[in-house]
Amino acid sequence: MLDSLDLPPADALAVDAYSRTVSSVVDRVGPAVVRVEPQSADRRRAGMGSGVVISPDGLVLTNSHVIAGATRARLALPDGQTTEATVLGDDPDTDLALLRATGARSFPSARLGDSKTLRRGQLVVAIGNPLGFESTITAGIVSALGRSLRARSGRLMDDVIQTDAALNPGNSGGPLVASNGEVVGINTAMIGGAQGICFAVASNTATVVLSEFIAHGRVRRASIGIAGQTVPLPRRLSLALHAGERAVRVGEVVSGGPASAAGLREGDMIVALDGHPVTGVDDLVRLLNADRIGRSVSLSVISDARLRTLDVTPTERR
Known part of the structure; x- marks a missing residue:
């Protein structure tokens, strides 16, 4: 197998730059990615997914289908600690949900970026907990922008990002991150049987939904x-x-x-x-x-x- 020393100098520099970029993204955002375990009324686990902390006081974005109607969840943090969380808002039409972690502490957090600045071919990194494997990193490119995807509620979601960064069950709700370390999407779906076709809700959609959750506890339409x-x-x-x-x-x-x-x-x-x-x-x-x-x-x-x-x-x- 070739390593960077076996490549022409220009190619070796490109490989090193790519690796440094991905590693830098992971260092910045990885500590803010949590495992989300929604709990049913009798406190049994209802499933599992991922989420990303977007404010130091413990606001967490994830997918609506991860929460699956639950009002509480348990969050597993990258440092091995766990904390309880309450569901502040749940919008199946955009497949987004907002949680607040309980407990008086400051959480590592990630910043929501502007998804309108994305371009096809741009490097993106997906971070999550697929199939129970904690803090898994995959990288790829933005394959397409402005896709439409049918939410589980039946409503058509607009401005969806298509990527070839590998996603698996458990990645849902985790962040799609640009090379500058900003979250540009919330991973939401993969196409069963397809090769490298995955989707994320754009961060600009998440920003609008987030403001509605905070102001009204729901998305008004x-x-x-x-x-x-x-x-x-x-x-x-x-x-x-x-x-x-x-x-x-x-x-x-x-x-x-x-x-x-x-x-x-x-x-x-x-x-x-x-x-x-x-x-x-x-x-x-x-x-x-x-x-x-x-x-x-x-x-x-x-x-x-x-x-x-x-x-x-x-x-x-x-």
């Missing part, structure tokens, strides 16, 4: 009080009204809800919200975020083969 389905638009209608190829057909309007008050009817087709195209239910769910709660929005609707605009004031979805 808007609702206009309808049930709908994605349908294709007849080409003639699409061309005539300058609409897309698909829309959301309203199947039910909740009596007394925002859509009902605005005059939306069953059979109407929603094609845009505040000027943003709506080509399916996922678009509508994504656009109805917390910023639109209690604020009038403009719905572009096809009704009786005519395009009309309705002003609707969403309420918080429960």
Whole structure:
């Protein structure tokens, strides 16, 4: 086997630089990665995953599917100590959960970075506890950005990072770290049977969810009080009204809800919200975020083969 001494000087320097970068990331972030053992009501272990401490006072980010509905968890720290934690927030729609470790101590922590600065081909490091093997490190590159992935709740998660850093059961909830030592994602899923296709929730998504958890204890989302389905638009209608190829057909309007008050009817087709195209239910769910709660929005609707605009004031979805 070749070692760095057997390589041409330029290649040896590159290998050494790569090794130093990965080692530096591990030294900085590794102490903040914990094993998460959610506990059921009778305090039995319900499963196992990973998490990352993001503040010295013990705030821990992990996956919603790791917590699996539990309200408490046990954290195993890299130094061998354990501590209890309570669940502050759980959002299956983004597969993120926030815990707070109990006990008066200062925890090693990692910093959430800006995932928008990522580029394809950039080096990333995954740290976690796969298959019960503590503090395992894998490295790879950012394979793609802006992927969409279906959460276990059925909602489509946007802005997901694809990487080839190896993940296994138990890695879920652990950090995906850039070469500068900042956490740019929370590892969430792997594709069974695939080779080197793994995913992480972007850190910018985690930052938004984190602020909602801290402020409200949940992630708030808007609702206009309808049930709908994605349908294709007849080409003639699409061309005539300058609409897309698909829309959301309203199947039910909740009596007394925002859509009902605005005059939306069953059979109407929603094609845009505040000027943003709506080509399916996922678009509508994504656009109805917390910023639109209690604020009038403009719905572009096809009704009786005519395009009309309705002003609707969403309420918080429960």
